[in-house]
Amino acid sequence: MQFFGGSDISPSPPAPTASGNNAHMMYMFNRNGVCLFYREWNRPLWTLNAQQDHKLMFGLLFSLKSLTAKMDPTSAEKGNLGVPQLPGQGCSFHSFRTNTYKLSFMESPSGIKIILVTHPRTGDLREALKYIYNLYVDYVAKNPVYVPGTPIKSDLFNTNLDQYVRSIS
Amino acid sequence: MLLGIKLSNHLLQNAELFTLTYGAIVHQLLTDLEEVDEVNKQLDQMGYNIGIRLIDEFLAKSNVTRCVDFKETAEVIAKVGFKMFLGVTASVTNWDADGTCCSIILEDNPLVDFVELPDTCQGLYYCNILSGVIRGALEMVSMKTEVTWIRDMLRGDDVFELQVKLLKQVPEKYPYKDDE
Numbered sequence: 530m531q532f533f534g535g536s537d538i539s540p541s542p543p544a545p546t547a548s549g550n551n552a553h554m555m556y557m558f559n560r561n562g563v564c565l566f567y568r569e570w571n572r573p574l575w576t577l578n579a580q581q582d583h584k585l586m587f588g589l590l591f592s593l594k595s596l597t598a599k600m601d602p603t604s605a606e607k608g609n610l611g612v613p614q615l616p617g618q619g620c621s622f623h624s625f626r627t628n629t630y631k632l633s634f635m636e637s638p639s640g641i642k643i644i645l646v647t648h649p650r651t652g653d654l655r656e657a658l659k660y661i662y663n664l665y666v667d668y669v670a671k672n673p674v675y676v677p678g679t680p681i682k683s684d685l686f687n688t689n690l691d692q693y694v695r696s697i698s
Numbered sequence: 699m700l701l702g703i704k705l706s707n708h709l710l711q712n713a714e715l716f717t718l719t720y721g722a723i724v725h726q727l728l729t730d731l732e733e734v735d736e737v738n739k740q741l742d743q744m745g746y747n748i749g750i751r752l753i754d755e756f757l758a759k760s761n762v763t764r765c766v767d768f769k770e771t772a773e774v775i776a777k778v779g780f781k782m783f784l785g786v787t788a789s790v791t792n793w794d795a796d797g798t799c800c801s802i803i804l805e806d807n808p809l810v811d812f813v814e815l816p817d818t819c820q821g822l823y824y825c826n827i828l829s830g831v832i833r834g835a836l837e838m839v840s841m842k843t844e845v846t847w848i849r850d851m852l853r854g855d856d857v858f859e860l861q862v863k864l865l866k867q868v869p870e871k872y873p874y875k876d877d878e
Contacts, residue, residue, distance in 0.1 A: 560840075562873035584874060591872055638764040639753050639838040640870065659758070666758045670751045677750055 552694045553630060553646040557665070559678055560640025562587050566681045568690065590634060590642060597622040623655055633658060641665065647697070657697050664689050713785070717811045724824060734821040741823070745830020753835040756782065764839070768864045769793070771841070772800050775832065775862075784808055792861075801848060804858040815852045824852050832862060840868045 557566035564583040577585060601620045624633040631649045635658035636642045643658050643665075668686040669675050675683070723744075727737045756762075760778050765771040776788035785808065792801040809825050823829075829845040836843045842865040849859035 560870055588872070588874065591870075637754065637757050638762075639757055640840075641754060662754075663758045666755045670754045 551697055556586055556644040558587050558642040563678055593622055713808050717808055720809050738823050738826050741826035742830040745827035746834035749831040749834020750838050753838040769797055776802050798864040800862055802860045802862060807858055810852055823847050842866050
C-alpha cells in the first residue's frame with residue numbers, strides 16, 4: 530500500500546537498467562560476517578559507505594533473527610533446552626517490506642546468508658534464493674581455486690546470477 | 699601438491715574411475731610422504747578441505763533443514779549423505795548415554811573396491827579421507843567433532859566402522875566488536 534507519493538514507484542516494474550535486472554542489489558555473507566559477495570543492479574541511493582553498509586546489513590540480520598526467535602509465540606519443540614541458538618534453529622524470518630523496497634533473506638544451516646533487495650511488489654522469493662544458493666554451490670563452492678570465507682570473484686557466477694535475476698518478476 | 703578431488707554425481711556413474719582415482723591419490727601420497735602416519739594425516743586434511751565445501755552442496759541438493767539434535771545429524775549423514783555422494787547407505791549404532799557419540803557402519807564402500815593393502819602399509823587408514831570429510835562438513839554447521847576408525851575392512855574386519863563424537867556445539871557469535 531502506498532500512502533506517500535514516491536517518484537521511484539511506478540505502476541509497472543522499474544525500467545530495466547543496462548544489465549536489465551529487476552532487482553536492486555544482492556548481498557552474501559558467511560557465518561563470520563565476511564561479505565562474500567555484493568552486486569548492485571539498480572541502486573540510486575547510498576546512505577552509508579560500502580563497509581558500513583555491509584556491516585549494518587549483517588548486524589541487522591543478526592539482530593532480526595534473534596528478535597524473531599525470541600518473540601515466537603508458538604511452541605518451541607525444536608532443539609533441547611540449554612542448547613545454544615544455532616543458525617537455523619527456532620523460527621527464521623524470510624523477508625520484510627517497506628514502501629520502497631522488499632528485502633528477502635535466506636540462511637543455510639552452514640551459515641551462508643543470501644539477501645536480495647527488490648521492488649516492493651515482489652512475491653515470495655524463497656525459491657529464488659534457494660536457486661541462487663545452488664548457483665553458489667555450483668560455481669563457487671565446487672571451484673577448487675576458491676578459498677572458502679573469502680570474497681567471491683567468479684565470472685561464471687556473476688553471469689549466471691545476472692541472467693537468473695533478470696527472470697525474477 | 700595435490701588438490702582435493704571433487705566427489706560429484708557424475709563420477710558415481712563411472713564408479714570404477716572414482717575408485718581408481720582415489721587409489722591413485724593414496725598411492726601417490728605413499729610415494730611422496732613414505733610415512734604411513736603422514737599419509738593418514740594428509741588424507742584427513744584433504745577430506746576436511748572437501749567437507750567444508752561439500753556441506754553446501756549437500757544442503758542445497760538434499761533440502762534438509764537443520765537437525766534438531768546430534769542423533770538426527772548422524773542419521774542424516776548415514777542415510778542421506780553417504781547415499782548422495784557414495785551411493786551407499788550406512789547405518790548408525792552404538793549410541794552412548796549422552797547421545798554425543800555413535801558409530802556409523804558401512805558394509806559397502808566404493809573407495810575400496812578391488813583394494814588389498816600390502817604388509818608395507820601397516821597402520822594406513824586407506825579411507826581416512828572420509829573421516830576428514832565428515833569432520834569438515836560438521837564444523838560448517840557449528841559442530842566440532844572427532845571422527846576415528848574403529849573397524850576397517852582392509853585390515854581384516856567385517857565392516858567399516860567410523861566413530862563420530864560430538865565435542866561441542868559452537869553457537870553463532872556476533873563477529874564485529876562493539877565499536878562506534
